[in-house]
Amino acid sequence: MTTRAAIAGLGMTEMGKVYGRSATDLAVDAISRAAADAGLSLADVDGLYVNPGIKNDTDLRLQSTLGMRNTRVLATIQGFGSSAGQMVQMAAMAVEAGMAEVVACVYADAPLTEGKRAGAAYPGQARAMTGVGSLPFAAGLKAAPERYAVATRRHMHAYGTTSEQLGAVAVAARQWAQLNPAAQMRDPMTLEDHQSSRMIADPLRLLDCCLVSNGAVAVIVTSAERAATLAQPPCTCGAGARATRAT
Incomplete structure (x- = not known):
């Protein structure tokens, strides 16, 4: 990676014990906030990377929910704890390669249920093996x-x-x-x-230990040249690395 790509916008919803909202609703909110933060509209977004969260409630159908009509890159990224970094890295590479101009990266999840303990967010833990x-x-x-x-x-x-x-x-x-x-x-x-x-x-x-939370975070990645003309000071993507360990 070089410095030809940059994060131009950030969108965050409320975090924690946020009830009554689906992961998809939170994702749309975060992406909309990120685009607005950058001074862009959702119509400018032509790339989307999505992490499905703990409950796999957010997927590629988010593209349709957002009303994206000219999507050039679209993928689900699941790297568990490294997902956010991987999404930004992939988005920067897509922008540098000319595959897309404005890529939204989003993590959204709503595993908490009112009246239930946080451990209930992991239903697979108790299954018989x-x-x-x-x-x-x-x-x-x-x-x-x-x-x-x-x-x-x-x-x-x-x-x-x-x-x-x-x-x-x-x-x-x-x-x-x-x-x-x-x-x-x-x-x-x-x-x-x-x-x-x-x-x-x-x-x-x-x-x-970190807390289980409902909420969403999104960033907008675009070219460093374009980011320099937008609403926020850009954060250039200078480097990225990841590793996979067999278990």
């Missing part, structure tokens, strides 16, 4: 915290990483959240708060 596929569950690796705890412990063993260093990451993330009026958690957090929070899956504490 047999054979080799049952081994992680038998070992107690039933949800994301337990699985990431194993990777975290390995990182500690290999590199000497400490819980306090993990806490510094959580504190920094909360400091950024305090600057975002749409963030779900904006209360101040200290390293002492992190260290005193209860253990969820050793060595991960409560304040190491």
